[in-house]
Amino acid sequence: MARAYSDDLRKKLLDAHSAGEGTLRELSDRFGVSVGWAFKVSAAKRQTGSAERIPQRRAPSRIDGERVRRLVENKPDIILRELQAELARAGQSISLAYMARVVKQLGLRLKKKSIHATERGTQANRIRREAFIQRLGEIAPEDLIYREILSIVEHGASQCHGGIRAG
Structure with a gap:
């Protein structure tokens, strides 16, 4: 988000305009601000009588x-x-x-879910690992390379885990 211009810049632009040093369009060029902003601060000064910006109100968070x-x-x-x-x-x-x-x-950090070292050696994970290895064994090596290349083409190299394996 863009930062607000300083009150000092506002005051200089409005003082120069009040002193007749130029139109708002000319002064916006001189001070390096947009014409719209120059007109906006001029109108705000006419309405409020003050050259200082009004602080924005922020609603309190709806979340507990x-x-x-x-x-x-x-x-x-x-x-x-x-x-x-x-x-x-x-x-x-x-x-x-x-x-x-x-x-x-709130300064909180969410921890990633991962299998801890103690869980890796469990019977359930051994069974899952063996089933995965068996499924890989059923795929011809040339299909693995083709599928990885296809994955790179479809999703980009950053989405392909492990890169392209040599055949």
Whole structure:
């Protein structure tokens, strides 16, 4: 988001205009601001009598930050979509982007879900791994290369995990 021009610049432009040093169009060029902005600040001064900008009002967040904090503390591997669903159940519907901003503003970090070393050697994971290896064994090597190239063409190289294997 663009930063607001300083009150000093506003004051200089309006003082120059009041002193008759040029039209708002000419002064906007001289001060390096848009013509629209020059007209806007001039109109604001006429209405309020002040050259200073009016601070923008920000609405307080609709999200209960403490609720989000408790949800993350109770389940550190919760993902944004799950947080969003929990808040929706409580009647607070927000986008994932806003949910990410709330988490960041609260200084929270979501932990990635991954299989921990102790879980890797479990019987269930051994069975899954063996089934995966068996499925790979059923695919001809030339098909693997073809499928990887096809994946790169469809999704781009950054989406292809492991790159192209030599044949």
